[in-house]
Amino acid sequence: MSKADVIVGVQWGDEGKGKIVDLLSGGYDMVCRCQGGHNAGHTIVVEGKKIALHQVPSGILHKNIINIIGNGVVLCPAAIIEELKQFGDVSGRLFISDKAxxxxxxxxxxxxxxxxxxxxxxxxxxxxxxxxxxxxxxxxxxxxxxxxxxxxxxxxxxxxxxxxxxxxxxxxxxxxxxxxxxxxxxxxxxxxxGKFIVDTTHMVWDAIDADKKILLEGAQGTLLDIDHGTYPFVTSSNTVTAGSCSGIGLSPKNVGEVIGIIKAYTTRVGNGAFPTEDMGEDGEKIRDIGREYGATTGRPRRTGWFDAVGVRYAARLDGVDKFALMKLDVLDGFKKVKICKAYEKNGKIIEYFPSDLEGVKPVY
Structure with a gap:
C-alpha cells in the first residue's frame, strides 16, 4: 500500500506549485486536484510555450499519468471544456469526480x-x-x-x-x-x-492498494484557507494539506511526504492584510522582475518581503517535510533583502501569526 505525497502552497498562493508539480509528476502514476476551481492558475512552460492550467491537473502534460479532479473541486464545465482544447484527446487519462x-x-x-x-x-x-x-x-x-x-x-x-x-x-x-x-x-x-465523470474515490483507493505513486496538487495557498487564513479575505475551500485529503477521499494516514512551496518574497492578489507589503520602489521592482501578474485574472499582484512568521504558521498547519524555494533569483539585484522574523502588534513583539492581522507591523 502506497502513500500520497502532497504539494501545498505555504503563502497566499502563486508560489510556483505548477512548476514543481510538472517537475516531479513524471515520477508519479496519478496526479490529483483536490479543491478550488478555475480561480487557480498553475503556469507551466513547455518547449517555450506558456500553458496556464486552471482546473486540469498538471500531470496532463505526461501521457502516462492518470489525472483526477476530486470531489473537493467546484468544476466550471464551460471553462474546463475550453481548457481541454489545448491537449487533444485525453480520454483514459482524465477523470472527474461525480461528487465534485x-x-x-x-x-x-x-x-x-x-x-x-x-x-x-x-x-x-x-x-x-x-x-x-x-x-x-x-x-x-x-x-x-x-x-x-x-x-x-x-x-x-x-x-x-x-x-x-x-x-x-x-x-x-x-x-x-x-x-x-x-x-x-x-x-x-x-x-x-460525460465520458470523464466517474467515482474517483474508488479509483484513488485502488491506486493506493496497488502501490501506485500518487501526487496531490494543492491550489491557492495556506494563508487563504477558509478556516485558517486571513478571514474574510480568503478563498472558499480548505487549502491546507488536510483539505487535500478530504477533497480526494483519503485518510490523513494515507499521506506520505508534504512538500511546501514558498517564494523568496511574498505576493498576494486581492484585498486583505499583508504585513510585509512594499508599496514603494522595491515592491515595484519585485513585481517587474518576478513578472507577478495573475495567471487567472492578469491582475498585478501585491508584492513584499519574505514573511517567516506566516510561513512558520502555514508550515505547521500543513505538516511540511521539505520546502521548494522559488524565485530566489528575482532578488539578485537587491543590495539588501528583508526577512520578517516577528510582528509588532499593540506595542508588543509577537512571533506567532494572530487570527487578526489588523495593525500588525513587520519586524525585520
Whole structure:
C-alpha cells in the first residue's frame, strides 16, 4: 500500500506549485486536484510555450499519468471544456469526480454582483463564482457533476432553486435563464464531459492498494484557507494539506511526504492584510522582475518581503517535510533583502501569526 505525497502552497498562493508539480509528476502514476476551481492558475512552460492550467491537473502534460479532479473541486464545465482544447484527446487519462460540485454561469453572476455591492469592502475575488458555488454546496442546495448525466432533471432542479431564492437574486439583479437555453447548455456539458465523470474515490483507493505513486496538487495557498487564513479575505475551500485529503477521499494516514512551496518574497492578489507589503520602489521592482501578474485574472499582484512568521504558521498547519524555494533569483539585484522574523502588534513583539492581522507591523 502506497502513500500520497502532497504539494501545498505555504503563502497566499502563486508560489510556483505548477512548476514543481510538472517537475516531479513524471515520477508519479496519478496526479490529483483536490479543491478550488478555475480561480487557480498553475503556469507551466513547455518547449517555450506558456500553458496556464486552471482546473486540469498538471500531470496532463505526461501521457502516462492518470489525472483526477476530486470531489473537493467546484468544476466550471464551460471553462474546463475550453481548457481541454489545448491537449487533444485525453480520454483514459482524465477523470472527474461525480461528487465534485458544479460552478455554473449564474454563480459567477452572483459573485460579481456581491463584490460590486460591497464597494470598498470587496474581498477582491476573481469573480468566477467560486464562493457562491461553495456556498450552495455548504447550504446543501448545490448540484454535483454526476447530475450532468440527467440534464432534464438537473435543469428542473436549478430552475426550482431560482424560484426558491427569487427575492435574494432579484436584489442582485441575477435572473433565471430560460429553460431551453439552460437545458441546451447542460446537454452540451454532458456530451463534452460525460465520458470523464466517474467515482474517483474508488479509483484513488485502488491506486493506493496497488502501490501506485500518487501526487496531490494543492491550489491557492495556506494563508487563504477558509478556516485558517486571513478571514474574510480568503478563498472558499480548505487549502491546507488536510483539505487535500478530504477533497480526494483519503485518510490523513494515507499521506506520505508534504512538500511546501514558498517564494523568496511574498505576493498576494486581492484585498486583505499583508504585513510585509512594499508599496514603494522595491515592491515595484519585485513585481517587474518576478513578472507577478495573475495567471487567472492578469491582475498585478501585491508584492513584499519574505514573511517567516506566516510561513512558520502555514508550515505547521500543513505538516511540511521539505520546502521548494522559488524565485530566489528575482532578488539578485537587491543590495539588501528583508526577512520578517516577528510582528509588532499593540506595542508588543509577537512571533506567532494572530487570527487578526489588523495593525500588525513587520519586524525585520
Amino acid at each position: 460540485h458544479l460552478n455554473l454561469p449564474y454563480h459567477a453572476q452572483i459573485d460579481q454582483a456581491k463584490e460590486k455591492a460591497k464597494g470598498a469592502h470587496a474581498i477582491g475575488t476573481t469573480g468566477k463564482g467560486i464562493g457562491p458555488a461553495y456556498s450552495d454546496k455548504i447550504s446543501r442546495s448545490g448540484h454535483r457533476v454526476g447530475e450532468l448525466k440527467n440534464p432534464e432533471k438537473l435543469c428542473d432542479a436549478i430552475l426550482a432553486d431560482f424560484a426558491a431564492n427569487k427575492a435574494f437574486l432579484d436584489v442582485l439583479g441575477v435572473k433565471a435563464p430560460a429553460r431551453e437555453e439552460l437545458l441546451g447548455e447542460l446537454k452540451s456539458y454532458e456530451v463534452a464531459l
